[in-house]
Amino acid sequence: MSSTVIISxxxxxxxxxxxxxxxxxxMSSNLEAVSxxxxxxxxxxxxxxxxxxxxxxxxxxxxxxxxxxxxxxIIGFVNAGxxxxxxxxxxxYGANIGTTITGQIVALGMTGSNRVSTTVIFSAFAGVGAIxxxxxxxxxxxxxxxxxxxxxxxxxxxxMMSSSMETFSGLESVKxxxxxxxxxLLLVIVGTVFTAIIQSSSVMTSIAITMVVTGLITLDQGIxxxxxxxxxxxxxxxxxxxxxxKNAKRxxxxxxxxxxxxxxxxLIIGFIISVVTGGRVDFxxxxxxxxPNVPQIQLAMFHTVFNTLTVLIVLPLTGILVKIVSxxxxxxxxxTHKEEGRLYYVDxxxxxxxxxxxxxxxxxxxxxxxxxxxxYIYSLDAICHLDFSKQEQFNKNEKEIDFINRELVxxxxxLSQLPLSEKDHxxxxxxxxxxxxxxxxxxxxxxxxxxxxxxxxxNEGFSESAVSEIAYMREHIEKLxxxxxxxxxxxxxxxxxxxxxxxxxxxxxTTRMEENHIIRLNEGICTxxxxxxxxxxxxxxxxxxxxxxxxxxxxxxx
Numbered sequence: 001m002s003s004t005v006i007i008s009x010x011x012x013x014x015x016x017x018x019x020x021x022x023x024x025x026x027m028s029s030n031l032e033a034v035s036x037x038x039x040x041x042x043x044x045x046x047x048x049x050x051x052x053x054x055x056x057x058x059x060x061x062x063x064x065x066x067x068x069x070x071x072x073x074i075i076g077f078v079n080a081g082x083x084x085x086x087x088x089x090x091x092x093y094g095a096n097i098g099t100t101i102t103g104q105i106v107a108l109g110m111t112g113s114n115r116v117s118t119t120v121i122f123s124a125f126a127g128v129g130a131i132x133x134x135x136x137x138x139x140x141x142x143x144x145x146x147x148x149x150x151x152x153x154x155x156x157x158x159x160m161m162s163s164s165m166e167t168f169s170g171l172e173s174v175k176x177x178x179x180x181x182x183x184x185l186l187l188v189i190v191g192t193v194f195t196a197i198i199q200s201s202s203v204m205t206s207i208a209i210t211m212v213v214t215g216l217i218t219l220d221q222g223i224x225x226x227x228x229x230x231x232x233x234x235x236x237x238x239x240x241x242x243x244x245x246k247n248a249k250r251x252x253x254x255x256x257x258x259x260x261x262x263x264x265x266x267l268i269i270g271f272i273i274s275v276v277t278g279g280r281v282d283f284x285x286x287x288x289x290x291x292p293n294v295p296q297i298q299l300a301m302f303h304t305v306f307n308t309l310t311v312l313i314v315l316p317l318t319g320i321l322v323k324i325v326s327x328x329x330x331x332x333x334x335x336t337h338k339e340e341g342r343l344y345y346v347d348x349x350x351x352x353x354x355x356x357x358x359x360x361x362x363x364x365x366x367x368x369x370x371x372x373x374x375x376y377i378y379s380l381d382a383i384c385h386l387d388f389s390k391q392e393q394f395n396k397n398e399k400e401i402d403f404i405n406r407e408l409v410x411x412x413x414x415l416s417q418l419p420l421s422e423k424d425h426x427x428x429x430x431x432x433x434x435x436x437x438x439x440x441x442x443x444x445x446x447x448x449x450x451x452x453x454x455x456x457x458x459n460e461g462f463s464e465s466a467v468s469e470i471a472y473m474r475e476h477i478e479k480l481x482x483x484x485x486x487x488x489x490x491x492x493x494x495x496x497x498x499x500x501x502x503x504x505x506x507x508x509x510t511t512r513m514e515e516n517h518i519i520r521l522n523e524g525i526c527t528x529x530x531x532x533x534x535x536x537x538x539x540x541x542x543x544x545x546x547x548x549x550x551x552x553x554x555x556x557x558x
Contacts, residue, residue: 009168070092075347086319190228196232219295253325430557
C-alpha cells in the first residue's frame with residue numbers, strides 16, 4: 001500500500017473527526033433551543049430525590065447530545081449556590097447515562113444488511129436539514145433544519161472515519177501493532193488521553209465502534225478504550241471547576257471519582273471473570289453472545305450497560321462521595337470572609353446552555369430587584385425613625401447591587417451573542433434597561449439614606465403627619481413592587497395593569513405630599529432643612545416607582 005493512500009487515510013480520519021465534532025455542536029445547540037422550555041422545567045424539578053436527579057441528567061444530556069455541556073452547566077449551578085453537591089452529583093450520574101445515546105445512534109446507522117448504504121441514507125439528512133434551514137421562514141423551523149443537518153453530518157463524519165479505518169485494516173503492520181496492545185490498563189489510558197485531547201467521549205466511542213466493525217481491533221479492546229473515554233471526559237469538568245468556588249471544584253472532582261471508580265469496578269469484575277473462566281470469557285465474549293453478528297451494537301450496548309450499572313452502584317454511596325470530596329477540598333477560614341457581592345443565580349458556565357442561562361438571568365434580575373426594594377425600605381426606616389440599625393446591611397446591599405449590575409451586564413452581553421430562540425432573544429435585549437433601572441432604584445435609596453444622615457447630624461426629624469404620609473407612600477410602592485414582580489415573573493398582563501393603576505396613585509400621593517409640606521412649612525411645623533429632605537424623599541420615591549414600572553413595561557416587549 002502506497003504512502004499516498006496512508007496519508008489520505010489519516011487525513012480522512014481527521015476530517016471525519018472534525019465533521020463529527022461540528023455535527024455534535026450543531027445538534028446540541030439546536031436541540032437545546034427547540035427543547036428550551038422543557039429543559040427549564042426539568043431543572044426546576046431538581047430536588048432531594050436522587051432518582052429524579054439521575055433522570056434529569058440523563059434526559060438533558062440525551063436532548064442536547066453533550067454530557068460535557070451538562071456537567072459544565074451543573075458546575076455553574078453549584079458555583080451560583082443553586083444546587084447542593086448531592087443534587088449535582090446525581091445529575092452528573094444521569095449525564096453519563098444520557099451520553100450513551102450518541103453511541104446508540106452511531107450503532108444504529110451502521111446496522112443493516114448493507115452498512116454503507118444505511119450510513120448514506122442517514123447522511124442525506126444533512127442536505128435535507130440544510131434546505132430546511134435555508135428556506136425556513138420561522139426560527140423554529142430553521143432550528144429543526146439545524147437538528148437534521150447535525151444528525152446527517154454525524155454520519156458523514158462517521159463514514160469518513162470508517163473509510164479510513166478500512167484502509168488501516170488492510171495494513172498488516174497496523175493490525176499487528178494494535179493486536180499487541182492487550183494490556184487493559186494501557187487501553188484505558190489510550191482512551192483517556194485521546195478523549196482528553198479532543199474533549200469528546202462521543203468521538204472516542206464512535207471511533208472505537210468503527211475500529212471494531214472494520215476488524216482493526218477486537219470488541220474487548222474497544223470496550224476498554226470506551227472505559228477510558230469516560231475518564232477522559234472529566235477533563236472538561238475539571239477545567240470548568242478551575243477558578244470557581246470550592247463547591248464547584250468539589251463537583252468536578254465528584255465527576256472524576258465517579259467515572260474513575262466505575263472503571264476500577266469493571267476492571268475488577270473483568271479480572272474476576274477471566275480468572276474464574278480460565279481466560280475463556282471476557283466482556284467481549286459476553287456481549288458478542290448477547291448481540292451476535294452486530295459488533296457495533298455490542299460495543300454501544302456495553303457502553304450503556306457500563307454507565308447504567310456504575311450509576312446503580314454509586315448512587316447509594318453519594319453521601320460518602322460528597323464527604324470525601326469535602327475532605328479533599330476542605331473549607332478554610334478565608335471562606336467566612338464576606339465578599340462585596342455575588343451573583344446568586346447565574347454563572348458564566350451556564351452560557352454552555354443558553355436557554356437555561358436565560359431562565360436563570362430572569363431569576364437574577366428579580367433577586368436584584370428584591371435587594372433594591374429592601375434597601376428602599378431600610379432607607380425609609382432610617383429617615384422616618386432615625387433608626388440606623390440596618391445601616392451595615394444597607395451598605396452591604398448597595399455594594400451587592402453595584403456588583404450585580406456590573407457583572408450581570410457582562411453576562412448579558414455574552415449571552416446575547418449566543419444562538420437564542422426569537423422569544424429568548426427579545427427578552428435578553430430588554431434586560432439591559434431593566435438592570436439599569438434597578439441600579440437607579442438602589443441609587444435613590446442611597447440618596448434617602450443620606451437625607452437621614454443629614455437629619456441626624458442636624459438633630460432634626462419629621463413630624464408625625466409627615467411620617468404618616470411617607471408610610472402611605474411606602475405601602476403603595478410595596479404593592480406596586482409586588483405586582484411588577486408578578487407581571488415580570490409570569491408575564492401577567494393583569495398584574496401589570498394593576499401596577500400602572502398603583503403608579504398613578506403614587507403620582508397623586510407625591511403631589512399631596514408636596515402640598516401638605518407647604519402647609520406645614522407655613523405653619524412652622526417643620527424647618528427648611530427638614531422640608532428640603534422631605535421633598536427630596538417624595539421625589540425620589542416617585543422615581544423609584546417609575547423605575548419599577550419600567551421593569552414591568554418590558555413584559556410587553558417579549
